[in-house]
Amino acid sequence: MRKFSVILTAVTAFVLSSVFSVAQAAKVGGDTEITASRMEYNYKFSSITFEENVKIQNPDYTMTCEQLVVMLNSTNDVKWIRASKNVILVNGDRSAKCDEAVYTKADGKVVMSGKEVVVQRAKDQMTGTQITIWLNEERVECYPARMILEENTVNSKKGGVGNILPK
Numbered sequence: 001m002r003k004f005s006v007i008l009t010a011v012t013a014f015v016l017s018s019v020f021s022v023a024q025a026a027k028v029g030g031d032t033e034i035t036a037s038r039m040e041y042n043y044k045f046s047s048i049t050f051e052e053n054v055k056i057q058n059p060d061y062t063m064t065c066e067q068l069v070v071m072l073n074s075t076n077d078v079k080w081i082r083a084s085k086n087v088i089l090v091n092g093d094r095s096a097k098c099d100e101a102v103y104t105k106a107d108g109k110v111v112m113s114g115k116e117v118v119v120q121r122a123k124d125q126m127t128g129t130q131i132t133i134w135l136n137e138e139r140v141e142c143y144p145a146r147m148i149l150e151e152n153t154v155n156s157k158k159g160g161v162g163n164i165l166p167k
Helices: 002-027
Strands: 033-035 038-042 047-058 061-072 078-091 094-104 109-121 124-134 139-143 146-148
Touching: none
Parallel strands: none
Antiparallel strands: 033 047, 038 047, 047 061, 061 078, 078 094, 094 109, 109 124, 124 139, 124 146
């Protein structure tokens, strides 16, 4: 039972450190530049749409996609953001790739979905068709879940996954 508990703790730590580092990149301060082939601001609906070759460059992350829609509330604060069509987010050695990513500010939730959603840190990887991240709760769900861990991701005194997994 102790071995199972150690494995569960290590896997949880991997998931949280990988996913939250990528997702919380959007919360880091600094100037952000957004470029696209086309941009439309709709005053009536309080929305901004960027289309074709969209690139968001921030000091801490880069995101590319084919369409980005930003919905604002009555005070011009972000209500929700939807990135779609080949969404790629990179933050150092961490990355995420999906068909669509939706962030809702009210609940601090990011939902990444698509044929294959991939969150990766170095050689460690989590995949599914939907990965939901609650930024304020430091919680993640992945459906259906598949995780690949590099041998040294989970450390023990003797080193590596092989020393804590039953043989």
